[in-house]
Amino acid sequence: MTPPRTPAPEPSAAVRRAVKRHVWNEPRTFRAATALGLEPWLEEEIRTIVGDELGAVRTVPGATTFDAPFDVAFALLLRLSVADALHLRLAEVPADAFPMLRGRLDRVRFDLWLPAAPRLRVEVRSRRSRLRDEEGLRRTVVQAVRAAGVAATPPTGDGPEGRDATLRVTLDRDRAEVWLDAAGAPLHRRGDADRPVVPGSLRETTAAALARFGTPPDADRVIDPFCGSGTVLEEVAAHLDDRPVGARRRFALERSPVWREGRMRHERRRADGDRRMHAARFVGIDRDRSATDAARAALEASGADPDRFAWIVGDARDPEVARAAVGHAVRPALVTNPPYGRRVGRDADEADALLAAVLPRFSGASVALLYPRPDAVADLPGIVVEEVVRVRMRGLANAMIRGRIA
Numbered sequence: 001m002t003p004p005r006t007p008a009p010e011p012s013a014a015v016r017r018a019v020k021r022h023v024w025n026e027p028r029t030f031r032a033a034t035a036l037g038l039e040p041w042l043e044e045e046i047r048t049i050v051g052d053e054l055g056a057v058r059t060v061p062g063a064t065t066f067d068a069p070f071d072v073a074f075a076l077l078l079r080l081s082v083a084d085a086l087h088l089r090l091a092e093v094p095a096d097a098f099p100m101l102r103g104r105l106d107r108v109r110f111d112l113w114l115p116a117a118p119r120l121r122v123e124v125r126s127r128r129s130r131l132r133d134e135e136g137l138r139r140t141v142v143q144a145v146r147a148a149g150v151a152a153t154p155p156t157g158d159g160p161e162g163r164d165a166t167l168r169v170t171l172d173r174d175r176a177e178v179w180l181d182a183a184g185a186p187l188h189r190r191g192d193a194d195r196p197v198v199p200g201s202l203r204e205t206t207a208a209a210l211a212r213f214g215t216p217p218d219a220d221r222v223i224d225p226f227c228g229s230g231t232v233l234e235e236v237a238a239h240l241d242d243r244p245v246g247a248r249r250r251f252a253l254e255r256s257p258v259w260r261e262g263r264m265r266h267e268r269r270r271a272d273g274d275r276r277m278h279a280a281r282f283v284g285i286d287r288d289r290s291a292t293d294a295a296r297a298a299l300e301a302s303g304a305d306p307d308r309f310a311w312i313v314g315d316a317r318d319p320e321v322a323r324a325a326v327g328h329a330v331r332p333a334l335v336t337n338p339p340y341g342r343r344v345g346r347d348a349d350e351a352d353a354l355l356a357a358v359l360p361r362f363s364g365a366s367v368a369l370l371y372p373r374p375d376a377v378a379d380l381p382g383i384v385v386e387e388v389v390r391v392r393m394r395g396l397a398n399a400m401i402r403g404r405i406a
């Protein structure tokens, strides 16, 4: 977690004035990162959150770079559900040689962006550039930061809790870009405390993309027959309710002189005012009681209304369990991350057979799966596959599959 161990020191009046003049009212370049394959949802979210004020947008595998007024940082931090990180560009300078780089970095007002005495992490990546000595590059950046009056010290450990700010410096074709990490702990962490999870749990950002990809807006019951610790249902509920997923966590930018607490309060109030409560109810099934216990506990911490959720301990192949889950729903929707089977062969066949036994129990429902074998799903009798999107999760090929159960 990122929250400061001590309150951030108040910036000087001169820094405050300069922040107002040079940061708050200026456009900025942002970069949001996500898992490979989830870029379309990331870009769509950015367009929705920033609206008319969005400038140039460029999406590459794993990230979207875009121009927008600085102030949208607050809504982005609160609302981005598919992004793992949000960075703000502080500088873009030529970097043919160390003295030139140092000279250019000395003009950057790091004192406007960094707390007065941060534990600072500097990450460097150099490609297709003459300057490749990453240790030398890191030293040069730290020297420029100190020359700007920022008393930076090294981080105290590798985790986000051991630092107050992170700069990422990327060199490409002899140009250096300096980016400030606005989030701190990755954005898939929705709260400051660790979420209770079971083995095989999905990352929240992937669950959010599956929710956006596969939940019909008029669903009246959303069922996850393999709910594990409930990540998918929680993200579906946040999506349908339009609830900001970052409302329960802190951000590294809070320690920066550019932070506008009033602006963040305004965004939170606006989110509360806009709050709609979708009519859908949510049902999670898992045969493992410790999974549904973890799901219930995570949900209580999430701010969702627990009365809209039901957890069933049972085997999703059991027709009674499926009937209880569907109840009187008219437009049921399955959204789930089933067991995959780790090895191709027997494990995978078993996982395919489990889907073959479970999905027909929910005939008439829409279905969205995160599952690595879309062909096996398309071959199941009674399943109509409408769309497949390939994604990569923690380096492994996977797919989001959407369709109907006839």
Ligand SMILES: C[S@@+](CC[C@H](N)C(=O)[O-])C[C@H]1O[C@@H](n2cnc3c(N)ncnc32)[C@H](O)[C@@H]1O
Pocket: 197, 198, 199, 200, 201, 202, 203, 225, 226, 227, 228, 229, 230, 231, 232, 285, 286, 287, 288, 291, 314, 315, 316, 317, 336, 337, 338, 339, 340, 354
């Ligand atoms: C891949 S995990 C789901 C993880 C979940 N998406 C999350 O993020 O926590 C699969 C879950 O399916 C459950 N499961 C496996 N076979 C089942 C069955 N026949 N009926 C119900 N649940 C089952 C397992 O107990 C496990 O919790």
